[in-house]
Amino acid sequence: AAQTPLVYLRDIDASIRQDMRYAGPDNFTGRPLPGYDAAECMVRQPVALALKRVQAALAANGYSLKVYDCYRPTRAVAAMAAWARDPKATPDTSRFYPKLDKSRLFALGYISNRSAHSRGVAVDLTVVPLNAAPVAPFAPVVRYGACTTPQPERAPDDSLDMGTGFDCFDVKSHTASPAITPAQTANRRILLDAMRKHGFTNYKREWWHFSYGRADDGVAFNAAIRKR
Numbered sequence: 001a002a003q004t005p006l007v008y009l010r011d012i013d014a015s016i017r018q019d020m021r022y023a024g025p026d027n028f029t030g031r032p033l034p035g036y037d038a039a040e041c042m043v044r045q046p047v048a049l050a051l052k053r054v055q056a057a058l059a060a061n062g063y064s065l066k067v068y069d070c071y072r073p074t075r076a077v078a079a080m081a082a083w084a085r086d087p088k089a090t091p092d093t094s095r096f097y098p099k100l101d102k103s104r105l106f107a108l109g110y111i112s113n114r115s116a117h118s119r120g121v122a123v124d125l126t127v128v129p130l131n132a133a134p135v136a137p138f139a140p141v142v143r144y145g146a147c148t149t150p151q152p153e154r155a156p157d158d159s160l161d162m163g164t165g166f167d168c169f170d171v172k173s174h175t176a177s178p179a180i181t182p183a184q185t186a187n188r189r190i191l192l193d194a195m196r197k198h199g200f201t202n203y204k205r206e207w208w209h210f211s212y213g214r215a216d217d218g219v220a221f222n223a224a225i226r227k228r
């Protein structure tokens with residue numbers, strides 16, 4: 001993104017996996033979001049350097065980070081809000097919010113109008129075993145189970161089982177949810193401990209969302225994410 005302090009994460013650490021969900025159809029709107037012209041993670045440089053340190057610590061234990069979203073242009077946030085207000089929006093993506101009315105997702109705190117992602121200081125991410133077996137590619141025609149169902153029923157993801165899928169707007173995604181198994185809790189801990197140790201703060205309603213407050217100067221951007 002020109003005229004911004006954002007860097008490509010791939011230039012700082014190419015070993016961090018990237019599965020940029022808002023650049024394709026596997027997200028709660030069912031479509032690529034405006035401003036995601038390339039499936040690339042961009043963040044402020046201190047955030048990228050901190051992620052590199054987290055990645056080094058995880059790699060020593062046989063894991064890798066996998067980012068789902070990084071810098072989010074403000075036009076994409078506006079598109080998320082328009083989608084939440086539109087009861088006729090297609091395709092049906094209720095697998096991401098099985099128990100909620102989508103018009104409440106902003107008010108309930110699952111999506112932000114003034115997102116730290118637009119300031120380049122937030123990341124949505126998970127942990128993948130380095131020896132993870134390959135999973136089937138996402139197929140828009142398949143009717144996947146709700147994001148709260150057991151992992152084999154959800155849309156494919158080679159991540160550790162965190163108890164819900166990414167962007168699962170449900171109380172089960174609250175980081176300290178008691179409604180998940182001890183193994184799923186332990187998996188969340190691997191991510192939480194590694195990120196906290198390197199200066200990130202988790203958002204208590206979403207096990208996947210972390211921000212890096214020390215790099216936040218309050219300035220948001222709308223530049224598109226372009227090919228590296």
Ligand SMILES: C[C@@H](N)C(=O)N[C@H](C)C(=O)O
Pocket residue numbers: 069109110111112113114115116117122124167206209
């Ligand atoms: C939408 C979800 N991935 C997310 O990032 N939520 C937080 C609250 C945000 O929009 O900043």
Ligand SMILES: [Zn+2]
Pocket residue numbers: 069117122123124208209210
């Ligand atoms: Zn987020």
